[in-house]
Amino acid sequence: MGKLIAIIRREYLERVRTKWFVIATLLGPVMFLALTVLPVLFVSRTKASLGSSNIEIIDATGATLGARVIEAMHDSSGAKPQISIIAPSGIAAAESLATKAVMDESRQGYLILDSTTLSGRKARYTGRNTSTVPDMRRLTDAVEKAVLAMRLEHEGISASRIDSLTKVDIRLEKTQLSSKGREKSGVGSAIVGLLVAFLLYIVLLLYGQTVLRSVIEEKTTRVAEVVISSVRPEILLAGKIIGIGGVAVTQLGVWVASSVWIGMNVAPMLIKRQASAMGAASADSTARSAEIFASMPSFSIGLIVALLLFFVLGYVFYSCLYAAVGSTVNSESEAQQAATPVAMLLIVSAIFIQPVALAPQSTLASVMSMLPFSAPIMMPMRMSLISVPAWEVAVSLFGMTLACVAAIWFSARIYRVGLLMYGKRPTIRELFKWLRYS
Amino acid sequence: MPLTSRPGILNAVMGTSYPPPPKQSQRQDVHFPRPDYTPVVVPLSSISIMSELAIDIRGVTKRYAEHVAVRGLSLQVPRGAVYGLLGPNGAGKTSTIRMILDIIAPDEGSITLFGKRHTDTGVLDRVGYLPEERGLYKKMKVRDVLKFLAELKGVPGAEAETRIATWMERMSLRTPEKDWGDSKVDELSRGMQQKVQFIGTLLHDPDLVILDEPFSGLDPINAQALKDTVVELKARGKTVIFSTHIMENAEKLCDAVCIIANGQKVLDGAVSDVKAAHAGRTVAVAFDGAPNTAVEAVLRNPALVAAMDDQNRFLELELAAGASSGELLQQLITAGASLQRFERVQPSLHSIFLEKVGATGVEAGMSGHG
Incomplete structure (x- = not known):
């Protein structure tokens, strides 16, 4: 247990301390600002240009x-x-x-x-x-x-x-009617839904590849052999995935927390400032942008737990696959090619983000949110867009858990053998042989 | 070639008293530390130590898809011994070592360390391992790497820090001018990285130290330092096992050896025993000028000479079974040889190795993995 913690701590601290991590973590909210607040400001930017009275x-x-x-x-x-x-x-x-x-x-x-x-x-x-x-x-x-x-x-x-x-100034107050009951306008929840999906996609891809690189680093520098002479390779793999997962959660946490803070404090302030800068003529548009923020879906504890669960399962699934790939290659350049099948699973999911977001009730959306490889992206997005039937969520979670168990079993075996194999990359047939080594 | 450079060490295993370790020459540049120890005086009844085994491998076999790396190997390493695992490249040395360390699992057979199964919890914490291919986390600080390696062996953080500080100073990785502990590993020279790796191997004060091809890639200074370290470890009662294909190193350092080829044991035992078993069968011969055809015919007579190793200045002959050195000498003189030297010698490990393994073993074993 102490050894597992040592591995988790190393993976976590060595990454959190890097400049890259600090920059990316701080830039995340700026990106969020650019992605969400600016479009809102553009929408509401009805102030006439300077000199239009000339x-x-x-x-x-x-x-x-x-x-x-x-x-x-x-x-x-x-x-x-x-x-x-x-x-x-x-x-x-x-x-x-x-x-x-x-x-x-x-x-x-x-x-x-x-x-x-x-x-x-x-x-x-x-x-x-x-x-x-x-x-x-x-x-x-x-x-x-x-x-x-x-x-x-x-x-x-x-x-x-x-x-x-x-002097007439009518503001249209929109209420979306769903099976859950009355909700505020859909603009805000659509933004949040897309944001959730893209954030999950980016984090899964980013941290899956971090696991990949970490495995390759240990293999190419030959540290792996020293480490697994002290702990079982399964412990090393588990520690690596947990440690890097901790980094992902840290980054995601900072991003979400600062985004919420921006959404709650900075954005209304911007709107207020905009409103005071503009004449009464643009009161309508100011109200519109305020309404978008007001219609951000309220995240219940249950929804947050569900989102976290989907993230964790998705991360375990993809990082296991990436770890298995990493152990079979000898260099990072080789890894890019070998990891393509895994990356494809993620990219296919990303391609369907928009169709699913536009029609979250469709059969396509239901299927994509229940397939284990796309579920960690699709289901959280649908859950923040509409009220998904409980049985669909249950099926999705169950399928993902099964997929995770399979991925852990598969990658632990590949990893253990691959870590000590140098030279030619194994063929698919050889990989199946590796699975049978006890 | 020196034959028994450190008779004291050999005697220790054979049960006689162990003298204080040989004087160290003072080298300033790279000096492996001499940890505090009182010279271990092995009691006369050290036979009991012989019976207490650090490593006991029985009937171990490891198969890979294409070949068998280790075949029914059994070997016993007594506690406190320096043990050499000799063999050509691809003989199965690294596979054997990896099985001892539970890095790979044997298909058959059992391995015990200090009387316990090697898979038992905590057993491997008593083992220090230096793999053939060395490497550390390049972007980590030296001190953090060492602390991590110590923690993997169950040394608590605070204790590890104290030990790291001591070792860093001893290895002159921390001097008043420069503390390399805060540098990243890839900022260190190769020699310094090797020192860090050695510290990592020994930081948890292991009872059994396993070194895979420790001399490969070392400059002469570091190689000498490593030899000194091995001697010191032995003096502190630790068991050292290392693999090598350089016989000179094994001959100088080892109490006992095991020669393997093609995954099988060819012979094992105390170095002195091995040599004694082959003594009297080897003759060193040197001629004045080139030998004539009659002499060459004698040398090539399989009834007299089983193997011949040309050492340039002399020939090392292995007598054929049933032949005596006197008979050979008589034949040579009859053939008109002008002898400069004719001497019965103790064979070097090198010639024993060549005799036992032969050229075929070396070639057949070339499969990549040790």
Whole structure:
């Protein structure tokens, strides 16, 4: 037991102390931030670009529509568009002048308001920023509001009344209905589900290969022989897998904890800051990004235990296979080729992450989450997306446990023989012979 | 070639008193430490020690897919002996050693260490092992590697640290100027890495030390240091078994040897016994000038000479069964040989080895694994 602990401690400490580990562990949350918070911020980024008010409004309506548009745009920076009031016949001349101004970059663009605008049909905008959605959205909103206000005024409603009447800000609160009952909007849980799947995939691949490299290192430096003259190879293998697994759990723990912290503290702060920086016009989008965070699925203790269980079983399964591969090769370059079948199992699982995430109720999703090699990735993802029937979880866990037992049995035998074999890589037939050595 | 360089050691096994170890020459550069010990005086009744075996291998066989590495091997190593396992490459030496250490399991037979089965818990903690192919964790600090190796042998951490400190100082891996203990293994020179490996082998103060081809890859200074260490271990009552195919080393160091070829034991016993059994059968002959054809005919007469080993300055002849040295001398003179030397000699282990194993054994055994 003391020897097993010595091996676990060595595997753990030697890895946790490396620069690589520290960097990767610290960079993880930054990646999380980049993967989750930034898209949310991009979605909500409806603030118009700088200088979008630097336009000329050519008002040929004969009414004061242009002034009303400027009022409706209410740029918080205080910049105001220039307004030229002209007769309908002067549009062509004014437009060519404005075009020149845009060309020599003294103006961002120009907006032409005419009788068709007054009748509520169209307005024309020409400028450099026509592909900037928020700018165009803002302009459209302002023109619509101005036209609406003018019509209301024609009906004899006072200006102050108009303001309060047109100020409407509806936020759609979405509730997803599932067999579990009512839940908040699916956007947040979809993000979490994908995150869980990719995190599991990355960690399984990363730490499976760490086990592979560790076995090869001991074999090529010939330390293995000294070690197994003191402990049984099974103990060495177990200690290695547990020690490296501890490293994985440490890293995963730091990642998850800091992600949750970012989700709880930093993200709302960002949203708040964004909200205060923006005018009331973007209140809607701010609320939208806040809603995404609010709809993050609440992780019950049961779900967390289940996720951990799937991770542990998946890790044991893949690290055993990687260890077996590592013991049969003589160098890292040889290992890349030899480990391909194992890596394929993981990659196939990764390929199906998206289809399963999009249709977590489908037969494909059920099957993929019950096959032992893809279950450690698929089942946790489905569990964070929807409520998976208990029997499916049970079948999945049972299958994975069986697969783990088989993987341990298989790799312990291969490992014991392979560790002392140098030279030619064994053929499949030779591997079967190794399995029969007691 | 020196025949019995350390008669005291041989006598110790034979039951006579053991003299203090030979004086060490003081080499400053690489000096294996002499641990504190009082010279062990083996009592006259040391026959009882002979009966107490450090290693007892009985009828062990190990088969691989393509070949049989060890075939029905039995050997006994008395406690406190320096034991040589001799054989050509591929004879089964490494397989035998790995079976003793329970690294591989024999297909047949039994192995006991200090009277207990070698698979019993704690038994292997009393064994120190230096494999033929040496290696350490390259990226680990020297001190951490040693501590790890000690813990694998059941030495508690604090105790291990004390011992490491002592050994590092003795091996001049820690000097006032430089402490190599904090360096990573791959920052050390090859010679220093070998020292670290030796420390790792001996750190848990094993009662049985197993060295597989310990002299391969050593420079003369480290080789001498290793020999000194073996002598010191013996003086402290430890058992040392090492494999080699270099007969000179075995002849100088070993109390007893076992020669194996093709996985089978060819002969074993105390070195002096082995030599005595072959004494009187070997004659060293040297001629003035090249021998004439008549003399050569005599030398090639199978009724007189069983084997001939040309040592350049003289010929070492193995007398055929039934032939006497007098008869040979008479024949040579009759043939007109101009003799410079004709001497009955004790055979070297080397010639015994060649006689017993022969060229066929060396070639047939070339299969890769020792």
